[in-house]
Amino acid sequence: ETGVTQTPRHLVMGMTNKKSLKCEQHLGHNAMYWYKQSAKKPLELMFVYNFKEQTENNSVPSRFSPECPNSSHLFLHLHTLQPEDSALYLCASSHVGTGGAVLVEAFFGQGTRLTVV
């Protein structure tokens, strides 16, 4: 399998549930990202991990909790979400040089369509 794989593709959860989104990249990249995509809005960066270290947390509510156990896997743990959190959640990977600058473009997974009821 190649590229960036996200599971599940679709998720419906209640506001009191706890669930996790999974992302795996097979590209040998060392940076991974979570984005939120809502209708009519630009992609919203949520979290960035370089070399397994979180380098960005873009003022994301604590009900979203990322985990990056290694440079190939990224999780987004969800708990007590709100209906406005319903969106497409996209994982991406890229390769960053030792100076911290991106060396290649971002590659995206297919996304998880999340609906909070």
Added chain:
Amino acid sequence: QKEVEQDPGPLSVPEGAIVSLNCTYSNSAFQYFMWYRQYSRKGPELLMYTYSSGNKEDGRFTAQVDKSSKYISLFIRDSQPSDSATYLCAMNTGNQFYFGTGTSLTVIP
């Protein structure tokens, strides 16, 4: 002011038309400029990227960057119904990517 501005459309053209998609940006530190295509219910896929001002061509697609005007364009020649999608411009500085809202394109057979 947003970092990246992109007209969301929608844009509707007849098959065979030349399509022009554009973005403007405000940050002169942006280094790479990219265009992504996103079909409904799918993740964005990279179409083209370029590093410097000028034109880059790949088949029916041409990406153009004008750093002095902070303006980038994507041209699609001989547009096909299969080109119907949302096109997102993106640019990066450091380890972060900045995206436009995307332009929805429909090519009518």
